Amino acid sequence: MTRQGGPVENASGLGDAFSAQDHVFSKKELLDVGYVPDPSHIVARNEEIRRLATALNPAITGDDPSNVFLYGKTGTGKSLCARYTTNRIVAAASENDVTVGRVIVDCSQENTETRAVRATARGLNDPEETDVTVPESGYGRSRYYSLLWEVLDDRFDVAFVVLDEIDCLDGTDFLMQLSRATEAKKLRHCSVGIVGISNKIKYRDRLEERVKSSLQERELVFTPYDREALREIVRSRLDAFDSGVLSDDAVSECASLAAEEHGDARKAINLLRHTGELAANEGADTITADHVREARTLAERDRVRALLAGATAQQKAALLSVVSLALVEKTRTFKTAEVYAAYEDICADAGLETLSKRRVHDLLREWEFLEVLEIERTGDGRARGSYLQHRLLEDPSVVRSVFDQSDRFAGVGFTSGTVTTTWSNI
Template identity: 80%
Template sequence: MARRNDPVENASALGDAFSARNGVFSDKALLDVGYVPGPEHIVARNEEIRRLATALNPAISGAAPSNVFLYGKTGTGKSLCARYTTRRIVDAAAEEKVDVGCVVVDCSQDNTETRAVRATVRGLNDPEVTDLTIPETGLGRSRYYSLLWEVLDARFDVAFVVLDEIDCLDGTDFLMQLSRATEAKKLDRCSVGIVGISNKVRYRDRLEERVKSSLQEREIMFTPYDREALREIIRSRLAAFDGGVLDEDVISECASLAAEEHGDARKAINLLRHSGELAASEEADRITVDHVHRAKNVAEQDRMRELIDGATIQQKATLLAVTSLALVEKTRTFKTPEVYAAYEDICGESGLETLSKRRVHDLLREWEFLEVLEITRTGGGRARGSYLQHRLLEDPSVIRSGFDGSDRFAGVGFSAGEVTTTWSNI
């Protein structure tokens, strides 16, 4: 008899996992996060595109465009519309013999001034035109700026700098440099238009007055997609599947679940992809609503487990404090003193050092940035002042599942019965 670790037996048992499966997907790349659909598949954003194109339109004739900030929750089409609109403007300008360039900077990665200016100049440079080589390391910030001005004047009449997740950018000096480049006579020929993209509607409030004055930006809000818009977005990706595997009820269920929770197109598409993967793993001929529901639970748990695994021990403790309150108190919204008291209890049970209220507040803000929490300031009424409310955006039972396997917090904050509580029962 072959042993359990026999290579031949293992290869046979694992064979199906490494072989191509047919019957569900025909072009899975259409479901990737980075996939940019054609204009015929951009749904429910005509007005936002029109307003953005109007602000950037002067570039077509070589004039300076307006700066524009796009605000809205994740998955509402901000980046998609920015890339589509700037590409259309670049193409239209080329027909008028006007040189317009565009670079997209991911500020979640290039989050310092030096990294941002380096990414910008490297994205806009063409060594064959400028005879310049931009190294990834070894230069100071001022030298990268000098190269940026040189590249811009050498190549373009107008350049768009799209700053995605601009709220991650450390400081505002880069914005100041870009917005005042012409006024400060850093540029002779080229004009720069800034397109900032942020999930944080109040990002502008963080800017200094001199930066606001320099930018003079227009603002465009992207509201969450409704159910019908999400249904159309999903339909635009049907070519990812083999014919006949998707029923209309599956499309409607994906759209309904996404619309009820967040109106996030990315999550709706990911849910559809996970449903297809689950059906493929079961060698099913069709994707069903049951696949959708099971895929939703798995996707939520995986996402939360990744967030928790990447958090510090103190971040975990603050999130566990809010989660334990939600499961025990049967609500999702709590005042700061309630959260801090639960945090102190968790530190006491787990032997963790207790941080100050200010530091715990900072850690809770980090969970807000990850859209696990929502923190708002609420008036307490006459003579009662104002206070902060912390609302848990995620299902607490899903968050709790992300702590499974954590030795430090095993059983902390919950009795055996409470651990198995699910939000659907609350």
């Protein structure tokens, strides 16, 4: 095609969207979710690393390490510290002529016993060294276990099995097999250390007593990062930007917003990435605190829109009941009775069938799973007034703005006390 009057991009007004935006980013990959920072950039986790290293330290001399479970909310550095510490132990052991292996299993993907043992065996195996092939399919669970024991004894004195998102693993048989492999004579000389990682701090309560007895694990709880730690984490990614582009105000604002809302390092870094992209699209030479605030709103709205896109009308009505209350009452935590009353009004206004309180509770639990809500029981027991509290984790005004774009729920009202409220007058 012959171009007349200049490039097609300029004629259509899309030129900037397809040009390299290198006036903001220099190493954008430093802001990728999967990027693992070097040890000098691990912030505010020295004590957790020290305690984890102490538990795993016997492996350096070929002795049995302790099993350790790491708990904490998403983005608090659990996986990062587990990777760093086990790597250091592997390196230190090699200096003592002790061979230590490590495999990281993502239990959100390898969520059955068979998948988990297969992934562990494949991750630890080296076919050229063992003459063992671990196929992706075609074998039963017991055969995969046999291959795993063979690989472990052939290659290692000690092996770390890091089970990320261990709470997604179906059942506890895999933990039982790993923790009792030596006792059950499955392994001749290799010992296994389990590092479990979960954001469900009550995961251990789900384990059978025989599993708890076998594991004898230590526990480490990772608290959310505070503002100062998040500021250091954000500053550790300065190399992602051209020199002088990221202002100190933007760094502070990014850290402050993250500390106030979640203490999640991943979300803070993701916000920083969105902020840089927004500034680049605007052609800005400096990233300011205003860019951070605008990027947060846009990112939250896009995320909520994606969640709502796959939700049913009843799921939306259940969530809208909590959002509605939050906007009117100026708080984010409500009892079940309050939520259900708002839900009934919303259903009436939207022309939806009203479900039972138990079914609505199930719908709210689904939002809890997606980390939109947090539900906990409070009080001193059912006989003493125990009840559930539903806490909205999202900004209600952002969620409302997405609902405003919904044909079914735009303008839907509800009753709070004696005041009937609609979207238009909130």
